[in-house]
Amino acid sequence: MSQYVHAQQLVQHFEGWAPKSLAVEGDKNGLMLGTLNKRIKKIMVTLDVLEEVIDEAIEEKVDFIFAHHPLLFRPVKQINLEKAQGRIIAKALKNDITIYAAHTNLDIANGGVNDMMAKALGLKNTQILAPTSTEKLVKVVVFVPKSHQVEVREALSKAGAGHIGAYSHCTFNSEGIGTFKPLEGTNPYIGEKNVLEEVEEVKIETIIPEAKKSRVIRAIVASHPYEEPAFDIYPLENEGNTYGLGRIGEISQEMSLKDFAYLVKEAFHVDGARVVGDLNKTIKKVAVLGGDGNKYLATALHKGADVIVTGDVYYHMAHDVMMEGLSIIDPGHHVEKIMKVGMSDFFQKMIADHHFQTEVIISKVNTDPFQFV
Structure with a gap:
């Protein structure tokens, strides 16, 4: 290498x-x-x-x-x-x-820029501010000889299969008999050409995000002992993870808008920040969105944020949400x-x-x- x-x-x-x-x-x-x-x-x-x-x-x-x-x-x-x-x-x-x-x-990615910003501000119990997509899931079923079930399961997991919430390696396994007859031109791992074979196999079932299908198929082919692995892929109605822009959560201790603005300056190492709202207002629930957040001010207001930390806020947009009770701290686009x-x-x-x-x-x-x- x-x-x-x-x-x-x-x-x-x-x-x-x-x-x-x-x-x-x-x-x-x-x-x-x-x-x-x-x-x-x-x-x-x-x-x-x-x-x-x-x-x-x-x-x-x-x-x-x-x-x-x-x-x-x-x-x-x-x-x-x-x-x-x-x-x-x-x-x-x-x-x-x-x-x-x-x-x-x-x-948008979990652990990406918006999560980095939320972590820097010490937000707890964070959720997505503005959902943009939900994963489509598919079920993968692989038939493998018992001797190779552990190897194939591990390859599936490393390729992104079998992840449910905070759990990995989620599979269901059932045993059965697989049959096949190697024809001319084949090089069978088990059996002889033109002879019907019966093999003890394990059916491994798991789920994957549809976006990872190609990677999982490559993992099956690479880890499976057969030159022609048998596997099925089924569409599911189940929904996977939801992704989106911005995060909304709570700070550990209530404070004034003025004090929180100083916290934002310190967290993002900026020389100043524009603040919209009563500096004595009590802040607890905070929305954060890196970059230009003008499109999502109303979303933060609707979701009950006391303040949103975002950049590039327009003058008239600030007026509109201020009159509705949402405060804004704009430390600039560069905090990304x-x-x-x-x-x-x-x-x-x-x-x-x-x-x-x-x-x-x-x-x-x-x-x-x-x-x-």
Whole structure:
């Protein structure tokens, strides 16, 4: 095995947790620039891809940038080297830097940006603020000789099968007799050509999210001793996990809006925050949503939040919800920078688990366009 992780392996591992299918419609995710057909020596995690970030990557000899905000969000009509975007593209290509972005799928994923923000604020009993999708589930039934049942069950679990709530390895197993006759051109694991065989087998039943079907099928084929594994896949009416934007929960101790605003500043390491509402108001139930939260102010109000922590709030939207009793703390869009440490930890664990020597660093460039004076 190479000492460096392959880009496709890295991306597959990430998308196993935060698949692109979680992203909101029309969002831009995935490969932005370069190739995934290479080994990676050095990864840099950043919130935004600015020219200063590319210069930093070149200086640090980075060959893979993982960003939260997409470099190419709108169609590129020209690559003009007199413009910053053109120079970014040219510099990245010249220095063989692959750029990959995970936007709203990283916001929505369990443990993603919104959960990172909720954790930083100390929220308890958190729930999804604005659901966006619910997993479709399917049942997988695999027939395997008794001698290989443990190996196949473990492969299924590692591929994402059999997870129900906080439980893993959930299967049902029943024994029976399997029959088959190997024909000409086969190379049977058990039996002889043109002879009907009867084998003691175990039927393993489990459930998987439909999105993981291809991965689970690959796991069956790889772990099963037969050259033609027998398995069935059935659609289910059961609903799987619900995913969505934002989180809503409670702080451990009530406090004033003013005190909570200072807590937000400290948690997200910002110099200031815009606050809407009575500073003496008591805060207990808190909604949080990274990025632009204007579309979800009414949702937070409807779900009983005392305050929502989000960015880019419009003047008239603030008026509307303030009159309805919802307070707002706007520490800016840039607080999503919390993902830099979170994703660095994620990649470092994956690399350590597989004993790769790929290095992971965090961009030191401050990409927040706003300053307080």
